[in-house]
Amino acid sequence: MQKNVLDILINADGFVSGQEISEALGVSRQAVWKAVNSLKSEGYKIESVTSKGYRLVSYPSHINEKRLKNLIKNRIIGKKLIVLDSVGSTNDYLKRLGNDGCENGTVVCAREQTSGKGRLGRKWQSKKDSAIAFSVLLRPNASPSEISSVTPLAGLAVCTALRDFTELDCLIKWPNDVIVGNKKIAGILTEMSAEFDAVEYVILGIGINVSQTSFPEEIAYKATSVLLETGRHFDQNELLACVLHRLEDVFTQTNLSFTPSASDEYRRLCATIGRTVSFKRGTRRISGTAVSVSDKGELEVMLSDGSICLVNSGEVTVQGIY
Ligand code: BT5
Numbered sequence: 001m002q003k004n005v006l007d008i009l010i011n012a013d014g015f016v017s018g019q020e021i022s023e024a025l026g027v028s029r030q031a032v033w034k035a036v037n038s039l040k041s042e043g044y045k046i047e048s049v050t051s052k053g054y055r056l057v058s059y060p061s062h063i064n065e066k067r068l069k070n071l072i073k074n075r076i077i078g079k080k081l082i083v084l085d086s087v088g089s090t091n092d093y094l095k096r097l098g099n100d101g102c103e104n105g106t107v108v109c110a111r112e113q114t115s116g117k118g119r120l121g122r123k124w125q126s127k128k129d130s131a132i133a134f135s136v137l138l139r140p141n142a143s144p145s146e147i148s149s150v151t152p153l154a155g156l157a158v159c160t161a162l163r164d165f166t167e168l169d170c171l172i173k174w175p176n177d178v179i180v181g182n183k184k185i186a187g188i189l190t191e192m193s194a195e196f197d198a199v200e201y202v203i204l205g206i207g208i209n210v211s212q213t214s215f216p217e218e219i220a221y222k223a224t225s226v227l228l229e230t231g232r233h234f235d236q237n238e239l240l241a242c243v244l245h246r247l248e249d250v251f252t253q254t255n256l257s258f259t260p261s262a263s264d265e266y267r268r269l270c271a272t273i274g275r276t277v278s279f280k281r282g283t284r285r286i287s288g289t290a291v292s293v294s295d296k297g298e299l300e301v302m303l304s305d306g307s308i309c310l311v312n313s314g315e316v317t318v319q320g321i322y
Contacts, residue, residue: 001027003066005035009046009056010070017053061211061235062129063111071241076105077136077248078241086112086128090135091191091205098137098193098201107244109134116207119189120315124207125216131225132208132240136247140256143197148312149257151176151190152297153250154204156266158186161246162208163269165239166226171271173321174290174299178208179271182321183224185209208243210236222322258295267293276319277301279311290318 004025008016018029025032036046036054043060059067065083072078080103087093087110094108113133116124126133140147155176162170162178162185173179178186189205209225211233226234254262267273270293277299278287288301288309299311 001025001031002035002038005032006039006044006056006066009039009054012055015047015049015052015055020053059235059237061233061237063109063132063236063240067237068109068240071237072244073241074105074244074248077251078105078107078244079103080106082106082108084108084110086110086114088115089113089117089205090133091117091189091203094135094137094203094205095191095193098203102137104137104139105248106137107134109240117189117205118187124187124189125219126207126209127212129236130212131210132206132236132243134240135203135205136244138202138204138251138256140199140202142199142256144192144194144199147192147199147202147256149254149297150202150204151188152266152293153254153256153258153262154188154190154206154247156262156269157246157250158188158206158208158243159269160265161239161243162186162226165242166230166232166234168226168229170269172266172269173318174270174272174293174316175297179321180224180229183222184322185224185226185229204247206243208239210234210239258297260295263293263295263297266297271321272299272316272318275321277316279314279316290316 005021008021018032021032022029040046045057047055047057090108090110110133112128118124152175155172159170159172159178168180170178170180176188177184186208191203193200211227212225215223272290273292275290277290278285288303290299291302292300294300301309301311303309
């Protein structure tokens with residue numbers, strides 16, 4: 001009922017009277033009034049004028065299922081969409097759906113995560129409605145070694161969507177953190193379920209800081225949000241739809257591995273290139289200069305003797321960026 005009323009308001013050119021809505025839906029004016037009130041309580045601004053009826057003024061800026069479903073035009077990613085008010089971790093929730101056979105491209109998104117996960121057992125923190133937290137399940141027809149570029153490609157998609165949507169100068173900290181200046185605005189956690197030679201599914205968990213005005217003390221020096229950087233409030237639904245659209249573009253155009261144009265674009269936006277980096281090999285810590293990113297997504301680091309070392313996983317510390 002609420003959705004039907006919303007659809008009418010979205011498609012109306014200006015005011016629609018309560019009478020018109022009740023006739024179109026075959027319900028009482030009282031029922032229309034109730035539906036309008038519950039839409040208002042969800043954050044929709046609806047003007048009501050006695051002689052004219054109702055007019056949709058603005059949408060809630062936080063994640064809202066109806067609004068998001070209206071915005072997503074993808075064929076695969078987000079075609080099946082689950083929006084939750086609160087969940088432990090969208091990745092864990094989607095993993096359970098993945099094990100039960102959910103379709104390629106399923107997206108789970110939540111207004112709040114109570115135990116959001118970072119990589120290597122770390123925590124991802126975001127308060128309710130202040131950030132976008134979602135996970136995408138992909139079922140590539142490939143072996144684990146053939147999909148090593150999935151994570152950097154997701155980083156590229158999030159980075160370019162944020163650049164276009166917010167006009168911020170977002171860059172990528174290899175392999176897939178999205179940064180503005182030297183602070184992180186988005187992070188990605190990739191998890192996979194695979195047999196030795198076949199991937200069952202990949203889950204890309206993506207957190208984007210949108211409306212935070214501050215961060216807990218321990219991460220304040222390295223975290224930022226779209227609001228802090230631009231001073232503007234963006235609609236989380238439009239931003240998420242834009243990111244999902246970009247993910248679909250990137251993954252349908254690349255078949256999950258770097259194409260020459262995707263790797264060129266990745267290198268152009270990679271803030272790690274040209275910087276001094278250090279990483280662990282066994283028990284040793286090695287330093288060098290990041291010189292490029294290979295077509296498989298590996299970081300190419302030049303060591304002091306001029307040799308090139310390829311880094312494909314693990315933690316890399318970048319001088320000058322958190
Ligand atoms: C990441 O890990 O950056 C991956 C973050 C993935 C989050 C998404 S949200 C949807 C999905 N469901 C989940 O449960 N997770 C995914 P990592 O590179 O390990 O960074 C984690 C570190 O970043 C933490 O140890 C903090 O230092 C810092 N951090 C935590 N919350 C942050 C935030 N909101 N913004 C910036 N930095 C943060």
